[in-house]
Amino acid sequence: MTDAGSPTLTAERGPSPRTVAVLGAVAVLAVALDQLVKELSTNGLNTGEPVRILGGLVYLSLWRNSGAAWSVGAGHTWVFPLIAIAVCGWIGWMALRLRSTPWAVALGLVLGGTLGNLLDRLFRDPGPFRGHVVDMISVFGPDAQYFPVFNVADSCLFAGVVLAVLLELTGRPRTAPAVRNSSAT
Known part of the structure; x- marks a missing residue:
């Protein structure tokens, strides 16, 4: 019980519509850009024929990856969509409490990247839950000489x-901090 004149701490509950909109907009933009670049890459690049740009700092090389970075887990392609679905579910759960715009941007990028690669796993050859992710960006050398070939979703x-x-390291809360309320109820 509080005194009639003493302040109380209250916290706003539920998501902020603005932060949820930011999360959604960032995710949609990430997926759209990823899918556009993948479409352009599959139509304009040929496997095994890297295109050198930026003086050789970046190469565009068409790859179809059944695994993760450096094709790790290539024999277990079906696991990656399950992980992606779990990540999307966790972000959806976080969105129910989200009140921080910077966190909305971070989670929107993760959601957009996850969905971009999940779409490949579900709808590209060789079939659902076994689809290969389209990758096309190779840095410092062609064909993953120094770093895995990646795509916009990975970025x-x-x-x-x-x-x-x-x-997290700087202590930015995902939800609204408690607010002092000086009115007694």
Whole structure:
């Protein structure tokens, strides 16, 4: 019980419509850009014929990856869609409490990257839950000489995770902090 004149701490419950909209917009933009670049790559690049750009800093090389980075787990392609579905579910659960715009951006990037690659796993050859992800960006050399070939979805995932780690390390809350309420009820 509080005194009639003493302040109380309250916290807003539920998501902020603005942060949920930011999360959704970032995710939609990430998926759209990823799918556009994959479409352009599958129509304009040939496997085994890398295109050198930026003086050789970046090569565009068409790859179809059944695994993760460096084709790790290629024999277990069906696992990746299940992990992606779990990540999407966790982000949906987080969105129910989300009140931070920076966290909305981070989670939107992770969601967009996850969905971009999940679409490949579900709808590309050789079939549902076994589909190969289209990758096309190779850095420092052609054909994954120094670093795995990746795509826009992978870049979004990486950027979202790095942002989330930075937000966590700097103590940025995902939900609204408690607010002092000086009125007694």
